[in-house]
Structures are given as structure tokens and as C-alpha cells.
Amino acid sequence: MRSLSLLLSLVFLGGCSPSKPAALAQTAPPATTRASTAPAPGAAPSRKWSVLGSFPHDTHAFTEGLLWHGGKLYESTGDYGKSSIRRVDLQSGQVEKRFDLPRQLFGEGLAFANGRFYQLTWQTKRGFVYDQNFKPLAQFSYSDEGWGLTFDGQSLIQSDGTDVLTWRDPKNFAAQKQVKVTWNGRAQPNLNELEWIGGKVWANVWHTDQIVIINPSNGRVEAFLDLTGLLAEQDRGGGEDVLNGIAYDAANQRLFVTGKNWPKLFWLRVK
Numbered sequence: 341m342r343s344l345s346l347l348l349s350l351v352f353l354g355g356c357s358p359s360k361p362a363a364l365a366q367t368a369p370p371a372t373t374r375a376s377t378a379p380a381p382g383a384a385p386s387r388k389w390s391v392l393g394s395f396p397h398d399t400h401a402f403t404e405g406l407l408w409h410g411g412k413l414y415e416s417t418g419d420y421g422k423s424s425i426r427r428v429d430l431q432s433g434q435v436e437k438r439f440d441l442p443r444q445l446f447g448e449g450l451a452f453a454n455g456r457f458y459q460l461t462w463q464t465k466r467g468f469v470y471d472q473n474f475k476p477l478a479q480f481s482y483s484d485e486g487w488g489l490t491f492d493g494q495s496l497i498q499s500d501g502t503d504v505l506t507w508r509d510p511k512n513f514a515a516q517k518q519v520k521v522t523w524n525g526r527a528q529p530n531l532n533e534l535e536w537i538g539g540k541v542w543a544n545v546w547h548t549d550q551i552v553i554i555n556p557s558n559g560r561v562e563a564f565l566d567l568t569g570l571l572a573e574q575d576r577g578g579g580e581d582v583l584n585g586i587a588y589d590a591a592n593q594r595l596f597v598t599g600k601n602w603p604k605l606f607w608l609r610v611k
Contacts, residue, residue: 383524384561387553391570393607396433399577401426402600405450405459405489405533406585412436413587413596413605416450416459423447425459425474430596433605439474449489449533451496453510458496460486467513480513488534488543492556497541499531505541505559521554523561528552535586537595544584551586551597567597570606577601 402423405416413428423445426438441447446462456477457470463485469478484506488499495507495516507516521528521543530546540562541554551565567583578601585598585605598605 384552385563387563387565388611389565389567390609391606392609394604395430395607397598397602397605398428398433398435399601399603402580403533403585403598403602404448404487404600406587406596406598407450407452407490407535408587408589408594408596409452414450414452414457415585416447418447418462418600420444420446423461425450425457425470430605437474439470439476448486449498451489451491453491453496456510458489458491458510460489460498462486482508482513487546488532490534490536490541492536492541497534497536497556499534499543501530501532501546503527503529503531505531505534505554505556519556519559521552521559521561523552523564528561533584533586535588537586537588537590542586542588544586546584547582549583551583565610570597571599571602571604575603 401415401417402419403415404418407414413430415426415428417424417426421443423441424438424447427436428434429436445464448460448462451458455472458467459470460467465481465483467480467482467486468476470476484500487501490497496510498506498508503521504518505521506518508514509516521531532544532546535542541556543552543554545552549566549568549570551567552561553563555562581599581601583597583599587596595608595610596605597608
């Protein structure tokens with residue numbers, strides 16, 4: 341991959357934010373991001389879930405983006421000096437193909453749209469476009485932080501760690517609209533990795549074991565998954581090894597989730 345690395349160094353031009361540990365860069369969400377044990381009338385319901393299977397996952401993968409495309413799992417990993425875009429074999433967890441970002445870039449959300457992969461970076465306000473062989477094609481910019489990314493069939497949808505989702509044009513990443521997300525009437529910040537499933541936006545809530553299901557028209561959280569206990573505490577390597585990664589195989593209606601540096605990727609059934 342050295343020739344591609346040289347190409348990337350030519351494509352990735354411009355200044356970068358100084359390196360600092362991921363764990364120090366974000367703050368934990370307020371307690372209100374967790375679902376109440378006694379929900380108020382009309383509150384978003386908790387969806388029931390069960391595990392149908394699990395697969396190996398690279399414990400060195402600091403998962404920031406996850407998606408299913410063409411029968412394969414694709415992943416964007418973060419952390420300085422460890423960021424990449426990769427294609428992964430589901431059954432073995434082995435990385436079949438990868439492209440490493442320069443050490444000064446922190447990889448974030450990943451989406452596939454119109455035959456191309458789109459990858460965000462965290463604080464450098466730059467994203468990148470690749471062909472299906474991970475050849476860099478272009479770059480784009482944005483004014484906020486890059487967290488999660490998904491595609492609704494027409495527009496890319498981006499999270500930036502706040503309570504705002506931004507719809508963007510895949511041609512130039514220009515903002516088309518924004519929606520503020522609320523959960524039981526309160527602003528819901530720390531929206532992280534995203535997935536478009538059945539006309540809804542599914543989002544990890546950073547530093548929790550919860551996934552919220554968002555109505556894209558009004559930003560209201562209509563339901564949520566509390567995945568507490570999905571991965572045993574002894575299998576987590578540290579405070580940043582949190583749930584983050586949602587992929588959906590629409591053809592076979594399979595939902596996959598994982599987390600940063602998790603040893604497993606889980607196949608879930610949600611009712």
C-alpha cells in the first residue's frame with residue numbers, strides 16, 4: 341500500500357490539528373442521555389433485542405464508522421497513527437484490504453454513496469472520497485467536527501457530537517438542512533456513529549450503551565435500544581472501549597453492532 345500512501349499524502353493537503361489523546365478530547369454525556377427507569381407518558385419506548393450470533397472483531401480497531409456493502413463489512417477506524425478505512429471478512433474478522441490515513445489524521449464516520457466511500461476526520465474539518473478499491477479521489481471540508489456519517493439514498497447525514505444532524509449533498513458536501521434531535525423533550529447531544537435503517541436514523545450515544553432511533557423529519561427519538569451487558573465488562577480494555585458501530589445488511593435484514601477495540605461484532609434481532 342505504499343504507493344497509495346504516497347498518493348494520499350499528495351491528496352491530503354493542508355494543516356492539521358495537533359495530536360492529543362482521544363480520551364481527553366470529549367466529555368461524558370449528562371445523565372439525562374440515559375433512559376429513565378420510569379418513563380413519562382409518551383416517552384420513547386425501549387426496543388427488545390436478542391443476540392443471533394457473534395463474530396471476531398479486531399481489538400486494535402478503534403471503530404468510528406461501520407457499514408455493510410456488497411456482502412462485505414467496511415470499517416473506519418480512529419485514533420492518531422491508527423486511522424484507516426478497511427474491508428473486513430465477517431466470519432473471520434480478518435482485514436482483507438485497508439488504507440491507512442496519515443498519522444496526523446483521526447478517522448471518523450464512514451458512508452457509501454453513489455459508488456464511492458466517504459470518510460470523515462475528527463477535528464481537521466476535512467473528509468475524503470475513495471473509489472471501491474480505496475483509491476483517494478477527492479476531499480471536502482466542513483466547519484464542525486466530524487463524528488458519524490450515513491446515507492439515506494439521496495443525501496449524506498452527518499453528526500458532529502452535538503444534538504444536530506446535518507444533511508449534505510454528496511457532490512460537494514454542502515449543507516442542505518439541519519435537524520435538532522430530542523429525546524423525551526430534551527436535547528440529545530453526543531450523537532456519534534450513524535446508520536440509515538428503514539427510513540430512520542439510528543445513532544450511537546457516545547459513552548453509553550444506547551442506540552437511539554430518530555425520526556429524520558422532526559429529530560424526535562422514537563425508540564431506543566439499551567445494549568447494557570451486550571459485551572461483558574471484562575472484555576472491554578478501557579474507558580474508551582465503548583459501543584460504537586452500527587451496520588445494516590438490508591438485503592438479509594441483519595443488524596450488526598460493535599464497539600471501539602471490542603473483540604466481538606454482534607448480530608442482533610430487534611423487535
